[in-house]
Amino acid sequence: VERELVERAQRGDAEAFAALAHAASDRLYGIAYRILRDPDRAEDALQLALVRIWDDLPALRDPERFDAWSYRLVVHASYREAGRERRWSGRIRPIVSDPVADDGISTIVARDELERGFRRLTPEHRAVLVLHYFVGLPVTEVAETLGIPAGTAGSRLHYAVRSLRAAFEADERGVVAWRTTA
Amino acid sequence: VTREREFEQALADWIEDGFLEAPDRPIRAAIAHARAHPRRRFSFVGLGRALMDRIQMSEVKQQGAHRGWLVAVGVTAVVGALVIGLIGTGVVSFGGGPNELPAVGAPAGTATPAAAAATPTPDEALAKMFTMFDAPYSPAQIAALYAPDAVLHDTIANETSTGLAEIQAKLSYLSTLNFHSTRTSATIRQGDFVAFFETHGEPGYDEPGLVVVQLKDGKIVNQWVYGAP
Numbered sequence: 001v002e003r004e005l006v007e008r009a010q011r012g013d014a015e016a017f018a019a020l021a022h023a024a025s026d027r028l029y030g031i032a033y034r035i036l037r038d039p040d041r042a043e044d045a046l047q048l049a050l051v052r053i054w055d056d057l058p059a060l061r062d063p064e065r066f067d068a069w070s071y072r073l074v075v076h077a078s079y080r081e082a083g084r085e086r087r088w089s090g091r092i093r094p095i096v097s098d099p100v101a102d103d104g105i106s107t108i109v110a111r112d113e114l115e116r117g118f119r120r121l122t123p124e125h126r127a128v129l130v131l132h133y134f135v136g137l138p139v140t141e142v143a144e145t146l147g148i149p150a151g152t153a154g155s156r157l158h159y160a161v162r163s164l165r166a167a168f169e170a171d172e173r174g175v176v177a178w179r180t181t182a
Numbered sequence: 183v184t185r186e187r188e189f190e191q192a193l194a195d196w197i198e199d200g201f202l203e204a205p206d207r208p209i210r211a212a213i214a215h216a217r218a219h220p221r222r223r224f225s226f227v228g229l230g231r232a233l234m235d236r237i238q239m240s241e242v243k244q245q246g247a248h249r250g251w252l253v254a255v256g257v258t259a260v261v262g263a264l265v266i267g268l269i270g271t272g273v274v275s276f277g278g279g280p281n282e283l284p285a286v287g288a289p290a291g292t293a294t295p296a297a298a299a300a301t302p303t304p305d306e307a308l309a310k311m312f313t314m315f316d317a318p319y320s321p322a323q324i325a326a327l328y329a330p331d332a333v334l335h336d337t338i339a340n341e342t343s344t345g346l347a348e349i350q351a352k353l354s355y356l357s358t359l360n361f362h363s364t365r366t367s368a369t370i371r372q373g374d375f376v377a378f379f380e381t382h383g384e385p386g387y388d389e390p391g392l393v394v395v396q397l398k399d400g401k402i403v404n405q406w407v408y409g410a411p
Contacts (some may be wrong), residue, residue: 023211025204026204029201029208030204034197050215054216090193114193114196129193161190
């Protein structure tokens, strides 16, 4: 995102904010969607984050940090959306995947197991995974973005990956057993 | 190590998969919010706080302690005059009058018998408006209540939201603040107008207000929000 656009929006230029919102929204929605696994809630989280961006932009000291700052806002908006639904885990929908990308029963089952494993994680663990694997931030930047110690980010990532891997490997054993008996 | 890499790759692929393009609605709503709100916290509450700050400051300074009371008395007078004016012009009456108002969300012309107006009961759809902040924000609910060209007049902050998109943006923003609104009086009805007193605000900052709503064809076409003493 261009620094000039951020600075103009900071000064209250609504048109600059509009351009900023269009430029940043795909990434922000992608983050919210992957944390919440629900397009409707992700929409609400995106809107909340964009509104907060407009309201709080003057408080952003370094316009170069806009991306990381906006990630933090959308993650917190996602936490909030997650907290609104008591039966949240029951509402999680599997991500719509491209059928062409599925190359067989093992992939389909593996994706399902990853989905189930992800469902069991807290929003805080999901956020670390999404920022690391989807946005591509190293752990130190994940920590900085979320405003948590690097050690905490690292341990959350470790725990989340370990949990998912356990689900993934259990699935692999299941597929092997299924193929053996088939 | 190979299996670990395979797993990490599978995880990365899985997380990458899915929607990558943001829908327009939240972007449009946020932009409408930005245009309607020149970057400040919510108006009803903000103005109320500013008023209270002014009163408290006056009290601290002691020299102008009476000024705070003058402001409060002034607000009382304005709201009182408004209510009296509405009564005088027949816009509002306190019970007993014919209840000819069509229900919100219902077709026009569904008049309720006059006998039912003795103790006015808000219709179900209008009652929902009072509790909309208690539930997750719903654009569909707002769209059901307001006409597409409705106007929300926030007289406290001197802000006007014109059209459904701006109203949705404003109410959506309030929802993000955990804003709440509680009706504190009976609903007063006359003709196409409904009025009631309420308290509203963010958690811990309840403030009294007066809301007047004009309906047309079962939907809100104008809504005025006033501060109340």
